[in-house]
Amino acid sequence: MNIFDIIGPVMIGPSSSHTAGAVRMGNLAKNILGEEPTEAQIVLFNSFSKTGKGHGTDKALVAGILGLSTDDDGIKESFEIAQKKGIEVDLVFGNTHPEFPPNTAKFTLKGKNNSTVVIGSSVGGGRVIIFAINGFSTEFSGEFNTIITIHDDRPGVIARVASFLAEKSINIAQMKVSRESRGKTALMVIEVDEEIPEGLESALSNINHVQRAMIIKSVLGGV
Numbered sequence: 593m594n595i596f597d598i599i600g601p602v603m604i605g606p607s608s609s610h611t612a613g614a615v616r617m618g619n620l621a622k623n624i625l626g627e628e629p630t631e632a633q634i635v636l637f638n639s640f641s642k643t644g645k646g647h648g649t650d651k652a653l654v655a656g657i658l659g660l661s662t663d664d665d666g667i668k669e670s671f672e673i674a675q676k677k678g679i680e681v682d683l684v685f686g687n688t689h690p691e692f693p694p695n696t697a698k699f700t701l702k703g704k705n706n707s708t709v710v711i712g713s714s715v716g717g718g719r720v721i722i723f724a725i726n727g728f729s730t731e732f733s734g735e736f737n738t739i740i741t742i743h744d745d746r747p748g749v750i751a752r753v754a755s756f757l758a759e760k761s762i763n764i765a766q767m768k769v770s771r772e773s774r775g776k777t778a779l780m781v782i783e784v785d786e787e788i789p790e791g792l793e794s795a796l797s798n799i800n801h802v803q804r805a806m807i808i809k810s811v812l813g814g815v
Contacts, residue, residue: 611647611648611649611652611662611667612652612662612718613695613714613715613716613717613718613719613720614640614649614652614653614656614695614697614714615652615653615655615656615660615661615662615667616656616662616714616718616719616720616734617653617656617697617699617710617712617713617714617720617722618634618652618653618654618655618656618657618658618699619656619657619659619734620656620710620712620720620722620734620808621656621657621699621701621708621710621712622656622657622658622659622701623806623807623808623809624708624710624722624725624740624806624808625701625703625706625707625708626703626705626706626806627703627704627705627706628677628679628703629657629679629701629702629703630678630679630680630702630703630704631679631680631701631702632654632657632674632679632680632681632682632699632700632701632702633681633682633684633699633700634650634653634654634657634681634682634683634684634697634698634699634700635684635687635697635698635700636649636650636653636683636684636685636687636696636697637687637688637689637692637696637697637698638687638688638689638692638693638694638695638696639694639695640694640695640696640697640714641685641686641687641688648667648668650671650683650685651667651668651670651671652667652670653683653697653699654670654671654674654681654683655667655670655673657674657679657699657701658670658673658674658677658679662718692711692713693713693715693721694713695713695714695715696711696712696713696714697711697712697713698710698711699711699712708725708726709724709725709726709727710722710724710725710726711723711724711725712724719733719735720733720734721733722734725740725779726742726779727772728770728771728772728778728779729770730768730770730779730781731768731781732766732768732781732783734808734810735810736765736766736783736784736785736810737783737784737786737787737788737807737808737809737810738781738782738783738784738807738808738810739757739781739782739784739788739792739796739805739806739807739808740779740780740781740782740805740806740807740808741753741779741780741782741796741802741803741804741805741806742777742778742779742802742803742804742805743777743778743779743780743801743802743803744776744777744778744801744802744803745771745772745773745774745775745776745777745778746775746801749778749799749800749801749802750769750780752799752800753780753782753796753799753802756795756796756799757782757784760789760792761786762784762785762786762788763784763785763786764782764783764784765783765784765785766781766782766783767780767781767782767783768780768781769781777803788807788809792805792807793805793806793807
């Protein structure tokens with residue numbers, strides 16, 4: 593147990609699950625998109641949906657996709673900030689899903705170049721789990737620097753990515769791979785111990801059969 597487990601995150605709002613966790617999920621969704629969103633639909637499930645407005649979860653989720661930190665006073669005006677930036681935001685309440693954890697949100701984000709669908713849950717103390725990206729099953733917290741690749745499901749691709757990281761002295765802490773079906777498209781999530789150097793995203797994207805690489809920096813930087 594570390595000090596974060598004991599005192600929780602530095603944050604604006606009454607609830608670490610409903611505010612800090614919501615901001616961090618939004619941060620991760622924005623980082624996965626890889627650019628400033630122009631459109632965002634955010635669907636709140638289960639307890640998020642039932643009590644989200646009272647806890648300010650709606651504002652926190654929007655603040656997250658704006659890139660605000662958990663202790664930013666701008667969380668309170670996140671809808672106004674989004675409007676000034678020309679970001680279309682659609683919040684959907686009233687949904688229940690028995691297979692989802694209590695505090696779950698689904699982000700459908702569009703930017704000028706990319707689009708993504710991210711589903712995650714706030715699990716307490718400001719911590720989050722992202723468990724789906726674009727229909728692929730995942731499981732990562734954003735507490736580590738994270739590399740995500742979308743690649744062809746071909747022999748040797750995972751080994752080439754891992755070897756490239758080893759050459760850069762980047763140690764893999766955890767890895768999970770999921771795929772649409774055999775020989776189709778796969779998504780790999782790699783959590784690493786080290787800082788990720790500039791240019792790594794582009795270099796990984798140039799590996800044969802890697803369609804796209806994304807770099808997700810730890811969301812704990814604002815704690």
